[in-house]
Amino acid sequence: MKRLYLFLGKRLIFVIPQLFGITLVSFLFLQLIPGDPAVLMAGPFATPSVLENLRAELGLDKSLFEQFLIYISNVLRGDLGNSWQTTRPVAEDLLQRFPATLELIVLSLLLALAIGIPLGRAGARLKKGVTRRTADYYGLFAGALPDFWLGLVFIYIFYTVLTIVPAPLGRIDFFIIPPPSVTGSLLIDSIIDLNFAAFKNAVGHLILPVVTLGLINAGPILKMTQATMERMLDEDFSKYGALCGLPEKVIARKAFRNSLPSVITIVSVLFGFLIGGAVLVEIVFSWGGAGQYAVNGVLNADFNPVLGFVLVSAVFSLVIYLIVDLLYFYIDPRTT
Amino acid sequence: MHIKSREIIALVGESGSGKTILSRAIMNLIPKPGRLNSGAVLYHDKNLIDLSNEELTRLRGNRIATIVSNPKGELDPLETIGQQISNVIIHHLRITREEAKKKAIQLLKDVKIPDPERRFEAYPHELSGGMAQRVIIAISLACDPEIVISDDATSGLDVTVQAQVLELLKNLVLNKGSSLIFVTRDLGVAAHFADRVCVLFNGKIVEDKSTTDFFKGPKNEYAKKLLSASKFQGSKKVNSHNEFSTRTPVENKGPVKEKLLEVSNLVKHFPISGSSAVVQAVNDVSFSLSSGETLALVGESGSGKTTIGRCLLGLEQMTSGKINFMNKKLGQRQSFRDPELMGKIQLVFQEPAEALNPKMTLYDIVSEPLKNLRSNGHNLEKAVRESIDRVGISESDMNRYPNEISMGFQQRVGIARAIVSNPRLIILDEPTSALDPTARAEIMELLIQIQKDLSTSYLFISHDLSAVKHISHKVAILYLGKIIEQGDADRIFASPRHPYSLGLLSSVLLPSTSVKRPTSVSLDGEIPSPINLPSGCSLKSRCPFREELCEDIPETVHLSDDHVVHACKQCLTKTAKVDIMDYFEKFEQETNSIQ
Secondary structure, three states: OHHHHHHHHHHHHOHHHHHHHHHHHHHHHHOOOOOOHHHHHHOOOOOHHHHHHHHHHHOOOOOHHHHHHHHHHHHHOOOOOEOOOOOOEHHHHHHHHHHHHHHHHHHHHHHHHHHHHHHHHHHHHOOOOHHHHHHHHHHHHHHHOOHHHHHHHHHHHHHHHOOOOOOOOOOOOOOOOOOOOOOOOHHHHHHHOOOHHHHHHHHHHHHHHHHHHHHHHHHHHHHHHHHHHHHHHHOHHHHHHHHOOOOHHHHHHHHHHHHHHHHHHHHHHHHHHHHHHOHHHHHHOOOOOHHHHHHHHHHOOOHHHHHHHHHHHHHHHHHHHHHHHHHHHHHOOOOO | OOOOOOOEEEEEOOOOOOHHHHHHHOOOOOOOOOOOOOOOOEEOOEEHHHOOHHHHHHHEOOOEEEEEOOHHHHOOOOOOHHHHHHHHHHHHHOOOHHHHHHHHHHHHHHOOOOOHHHHOOOOHHHOOHHHHHHHHHHHHHOOOOOEEEEEOOOOOOOHHHHHHHHHHHHHHHHHOOOEEEEEEOOHHHHHHHOOEEEEEEOOEEEEEEEHHHHHHOOOOHHHHHHHHHHOOOOOOOOOHHHHHHHHOOOOOOOOOOOEEEEEEEEEEEEEOOOOOOEEEEEEEEEEEEEOOOEEEEEOOOOOOHHHHHHHHHOOOOOOEEEEEEOOEEOOOOHHHOOHHHOOOEEEEOOOHHHHOOOOOOHHHHHHHHHHHOOOOHHHHHHHHHHHHHHOOOOHHHOOOOHHHOOHHHHHHHHHHHHHOOOOOEEEEEOOOOOOOHHHHHHHHHHHHHHHHHHOOEEEEEEOOHHHHHHHOOEEEEEEOOEEEEEEEHHHHHHOOOOHHHHHHHHOOOOOOOOOOOOHHHOOOOOOOOOOOOOOOOOOOOOOOOOOOOOOOOOEEEEEEOOEEEEEOHHHHHHHHHOOOOOHHHHHHHHHHHHO
8 A cells, every 4th residue: 555655646746847838838839839828809890909908918018928928827726717709707618518529539439449459369370261360450440530520521421421410510419408517427417417318319329439539449458469469479478378287268368368468558659649630530529628629729729618628628638648657557566 | 308206307508509498398388489399298198289279378387397597587577476376376276365375375485585474465576586486486386387398497596595596496496206307507506416417419419318427427428528518627727926037037036026906995875876885885995916917806795896997997986095007006987097107907897798899890899998108000900910810710700790600709809809909908898698508618718818917917806706716816805895814825715714704615516426515514595685784794694603692703814815704713723623625626536637
């Protein structure tokens, strides 16, 4: 137990400086984006004095250093600034949009794991045969297909032709009253509210984007599982297992357990990537997720949403990495 | 090949002879893409080759068990050793987890692992190599197998631990009434533990004889060669006294040798990050070496012998101490050193394959040290050709790559690279321990020849004591970073006085059946951690002469001009009475008489 506390303490100490560093770097990089927010906000026909006033109001006339200090002190009070596009506080916007993205990517990754791990395990155990070839081709195709394209194909097949899924316009049909927001996840909230009509509708909307992202992201999980497990089956301890007369099933289980750290790593990397990287799929399905929000911010020199997005994603990624470290710790007795 | 019940046979061969494949074929577990083409393996009149995979799985580890080398890699790093032993028991004997645990703890007790209840919960990375090997033995004996195959099981262990483990294995196997097959390249193992010896060469058994008959004289040419290589029946070391008196004629009698290297009070501590403790790798070591002389540093792994070599080379910075080389003080780091001394100390590594850059030709590898020394092109080429010629590599091979030549030749390249800068001192860090017996004998002969020709000095770091005896003039025996006995090699091999030296020398398995190994002075246990050194006598926990409360403080005693020992008085009186160290002498007499 003492080993665990020591381990956790060591990890947590680094969280604060990491967050500070991420904020600073993204703040500085945002300055490189061309475009003056004041001009974009006031429109092309604004007089210089109006622009001047607007700049002073936004604090853009102060030095970069001062601007950063102001931003940081606001962040510490929980204020992420306002977005001039939505004219709402960024914190509120993100609170609405992040759960949408998280619901999507968590479900997608679960699906990806459900496909990737069994296929990867089977591929590693069998050197030839149909399963092995399926696994090989799957990895190849999943890596080659763009996710938004697959999403569009699915929409065409299942919405336009077969009409068995609802229109790809957001998370729930507008004529359904959404459940009151508790966790932000429509599925969980509608269960809490016992609103099964909403649950059913939300599931219908989730199916296509989740299948799209899940199928694509199963590729790297499959490849990683197969490659690591093949290596582990080649290790001395697996051969020794055979010499000891352990059944092949048991040896495969041991090898899989030894390849878990790599699988967990690739899942955590995919998770961090998808927070922002699911944006194309979000656009295709008009999901209204956090990635879409941030991209709009970048395109319109609306800095606060972008900074807010970066900060919240960073917190999520750090939490994920902490969980990953704890999993390593649980799996591998050699971790310190 | 055949084996009877309760018989112990040794399957001897060098790498590539097919001995491991043969031992795997018994259980139809040949590594892919190999497969069995024809033949039969009869076990109780049942042909194992014809059995289904399920039937074989039930036999493996149950009736026929294998012990493997590299014990730490063979155990699953994520499972406790207790679980791993239990798993095998449960699968074969179909008993409950509770019963399996009881049996596993009993097995751990049988293989003499201290504190077996606690060790049951240990993970493989928490064990030393010797302990892990014991666990593997425990697993192999778990189901009382009829045949145990030991595949080079102890080759990675220190001599002292090797002797203990083999002794233990033999006793356990015989007690259970099983048969044992030793697969090994070490004829010493065969001589001391086997009833029968089978020699494999190029995939064929070329000699199959009872052990005593085999060591009296094998018939087959290859078997003869292997035996004589194992006994080093080649040229003898440079007799320093005679050679030097002829080379440097001086008026007064006796040899006057130029002092080359003087190390005094060398200390090297490694701090452990995140704690105030230090690893006391080398603890106040002094020795000296003259030109054309060989000093052997001997000890188990963890005794600090490699660290001393690295300090001399400047690869490690010594914590304190003084090194004088060619009458100049050696700085701590290489960059502080006198440029004249560059290239005057060279190194030959243990693993020849890893020490050579696989992307460079042999010529480039050998010429590399000179490029650093900025010698001009013409001289460079001449020097490289000379040293390649000297180690017996033909000029046509100079443009080949390391992976195209055998391990023995790779080590020759390593030696050529060391001598090309015309060094005065070569540090040989276990140069033969990775090699097969014949290659080992050839390399030893080469080293002796080079010393004769160039009068280079060697610092020979090794735990291969028969090689040490063969090449060195002086011996220093290290234990936990301290020299506990040093002096003239012949004297020390004839009458060692420190209890540790006795134990160490008695654990060597000489390839002969007629000289008996003195087991009464064997060492117990393994070398303690150099982090928390035991107070007082450092050998207290393992000493074969220890009594209940041995609190004596060791002191340095000069037994004669060239024999110093660091031990407690009580022990010295006891070791003086021990008259069993004619082990090596008898062996040498026997070897010479055959010659």
